[in-house]
Amino acid sequence: MLITRASEYAILSLILLSSANKPMDSETLSKELSIPKSFLAKILQSLAKAGILKSYKGVNGGFVLLKKPSEISMLEVMTSVEGKAPAVFECSPSESNCPSEKANICSIWPFLHKLQGKIDFFLGELTLTDILED
Amino acid sequence: MLITRASEYAILSLILLSSANKPMDSETLSKELSIPKSFLAKILQSLAKAGILKSYKGVNGGFVLLKKPSEISMLEVMTSVEGKAPAVFECSPSESNCPSEKANICSIWPFLHKLQGKIDFFLGELTLTDILED
DNA sequence: CATCAGGAGGCTATTATGGCTTTAGATTCG
DNA sequence: CGAATCTAAAGCCATAATAGCCTCCTGATG
Numbered sequence: 263m264l265i266t267r268a269s270e271y272a273i274l275s276l277i278l279l280s281s282a283n284k285p286m287d288s289e290t291l292s293k294e295l296s297i298p299k300s301f302l303a304k305i306l307q308s309l310a311k312a313g314i315l316k317s318y319k320g321v322n323g324g325f326v327l328l329k330k331p332s333e334i335s336m337l338e339v340m341t342s343v344e345g346k347a348p349a350v351f352e353c354s355p356s357e358s359n360c361p362s363e364k365a366n367i368c369s370i371w372p373f374l375h376k377l378q379g380k381i382d383f384f385l386g387e388l389t390l391t392d393i394l395e396d
Numbered sequence: 397m398l399i400t401r402a403s404e405y406a407i408l409s410l411i412l413l414s415s416a417n418k419p420m421d422s423e424t425l426s427k428e429l430s431i432p433k434s435f436l437a438k439i440l441q442s443l444a445k446a447g448i449l450k451s452y453k454g455v456n457g458g459f460v461l462l463k464k465p466s467e468i469s470m471l472e473v474m475t476s477v478e479g480k481a482p483a484v485f486e487c488s489p490s491e492s493n494c495p496s497e498k499a500n501i502c503s504i505w506p507f508l509h510k511l512q513g514k515i516d517f518f519l520g521e522l523t524l525t526d527i528l529e530d
Numbered sequence: 531c532a533t534c535a536g537g538a539g540g541c542t543a544t545t546a547t548g549g550c551t552t553t554a555g556a557t558t559c560g
Numbered sequence: 561c562g563a564a565t566c567t568a569a570a571g572c573c574a575t576a577a578t579a580g581c582c583t584c585c586t587g588a589t590g
Contacts, residue, residue: 264398264399264400264401265398265399266398266546266547267398267546267547268546268547270508273508273511274504274508277504277507277508278504287566287567287568288567288568289567295504298547298548298549299548299549300547300548300549300550301546301547301548301549303568303569304548304569304570306568307568307569307570310568310569317567317568317569318556318567318568319554319555319556319557319566319567319568319569320555320556320557320558320565320566320567320568321556321557321558321565321566321567322557322566322567323555323556323557323566323567323568324567324568325568336511370408370411370412370429373411373527373528374407374408374411374527376527377407377470377522377527380522380526380527384518388511388514392514393507393508393510393511393514394507400578400579401578401579402578402579419535421534421535421536422535422536423535432579432580432581433580433581434579434580434581434582435579435580435581437536437537438537438538440536441536441537441538444536444537451535451536451537452535452536452588453534453535453536453537453586453587453588453589454533454534454535454536454587454588454589454590455533455534455535455588455589455590456534456535456589457534457535457536457587457588457589458535458536459536531590532589532590533588533589533590534587534588534589534590535586535587535588535589536585536586536587536588537584537585537586537587538583538584538585538586539582539583539584539585540581540582540583540584541580541581541582541583542579542580542581542582543578543579543580543581544577544578544579544580545576545577545578545579546575546576546577546578547574547575547576547577548573548574548575548576549572549573549574549575550571550572550573550574551570551571551572551573552569552570552571552572553568553569553570553571554567554568554569554570555566555567555568555569556565556566556567556568557564557565557566557567558563558564558565558566559562559563559564559565560561560562560563560564
């Protein structure tokens, strides 16, 4: 998984939204966080599609948390915002024959799978609450 | 910290190098891993500068591990390859006055600092050995 | 001195980031 | 009810950063 600025902006937004008791619109969030509005708007849309946020249109519209902070993991935030995790290692261990012709990349795939698993588990266990609480 | 492909390629190379008992050159590594040679060469150079690898020029030259796998953390690999961690959050908690004019980004900085710390600690504890051993 | 492989820099392509405009749904007000 | 207004949704386009390609230089080997 490649961690991008989109993930950082998403987490920033969620931190602010977690302490709001009414919808916050993208304009307000972008000013509070000094994040470009147009870019942030797309990120918030992704979070809404993923079911982390709920969006409201019209006057006094904006975004609110749909899930509790304790139920929002860093992993799901990142995968929501960054789309599918880029398939860097195209050779799956379940495939009987390695699609890669010249490389023996299959032999090291298990190690990378293990690394990916460790990172995913860590980020999956890490919730918004872990960041918010002192 | 933003995780890029350079980090992934670096880890792939280290996995291969850990099982080699002689120097491997960038040509061989790039073919084995199906990674562009020119890009990989720069990554290996970075790892050499960081003291993780040692390079040998000339015939039968290449790269060898300079540190033991148990002493190579994922964090140092990433920071070596990606250069300085990009300062996403320019407002340091040690600064008495927040340089950001319109934003109250300073108030949420501690949360992000905490998140960054958790990720860094995790990656700092995770060594190459953790990935290699079954 | 001829060859091999790393070191270093510039150049191009791809992707991420950010800007801008239009469309769609919701609210308010006459 | 209909028009005006507000804000999300969605698309296209520009810029910035990353990823990847190529060439020349440097040091080591024999």
